[in-house]
Amino acid sequence: MRTGPAGRAAWVALLVVLYLFLLAPIIVVFVVSFDDATFLRFPPEGFTLDAYRQVFANDDFRSAIQVSAVTASVTALLAVVTGVPAALALSRVPFRGREAMESAFLSPLLVPNIVLGLALLVLFAPIPLTDTYTGLILAHLGITIPYVVRTVCASLAGADPRAEEAARTLGADTFTVARRIILPTVLPGVVSGGVIAFLLSFDETVISLFVSGQNVTPLPVAVLQYVEYRSDPAVAALSVCLVVLSVVAVVFVERSLGLRRSLRSG
DSSP: OOOOHHHHHHHHHHHHHHHHHHHHHHHHHHHHTTOOSSSOOSSOSOOOSHHHHHHHHOHHHHHHHHHHHHHHHHHHHHHHHHHHHHHHHHHHOOOTTHHHHHHHHHGGGGSOHHHHHHHHHHHHTTTTOTTSHHHHHHHHHHHHHHHHHHHHHHHHHTSOHHHHHHHHHTTOOHHHHIIIIIHHHHHHHHHHHHHHHHHHHHHOOHHHHHHOOSSSOOHHHHHHHHHTTOOOHHHHHHHHHHHHHHHHHHHHHHHHTOHHHHHOOO
16 A cells, blocks of 8 residues: 555654654663763753763672673573574474473573572572572573574574585585584574673573672672662663663674574574
């Protein structure tokens, strides 16, 4: 159905309003982060970069950033190491119970994080794995592996398995097929899944609240503890930094590998 200039203009206006509505909280936080007040207010009445200096001068924030960076990096690596073979098996190896296995890998996406957090607390407390890097990483693996499996499966779904069969017919061994055929095919999904796993682990709040403690405190938990007693532009500045981190990671993947292509299923 064709629309005239008025219809197209109305459609564009509707899209602009929708995007402004979705981005309004981020815009407000961005503007507030430059305010010179000692409390959160909008609209701001001054301009300063002191809030950003406070973020990096705060010992608790620096320690929490280190904890989150280490946890997210290890979690992303282990999620890729675990998720890629699982995705290859689910996509290329026919076996009994494959659908049940695929459901098991994707089931954490259907369970609320607060339920997972409570279950992990009950499981980790007696061992003990709470308030440790190991417990935090294991907890985050449960919610990040499904994304790696999904992105790699999506990459494999768009590949032609006959290319692998042809390579084997021409005498290529399993390692050569994996290196020359499978790896280039799944690389966009692997990188995309790894980036998503890193961002999810870095920003995870609910599960981290249950399994972290005084010795190992990730950044989202440290922010919650900070705003419990204070409310100043430093929180907004930190939020802006996290948003920028996420945007840079997504743009990097999109520009280098094509995020939409890697997430597109066959």
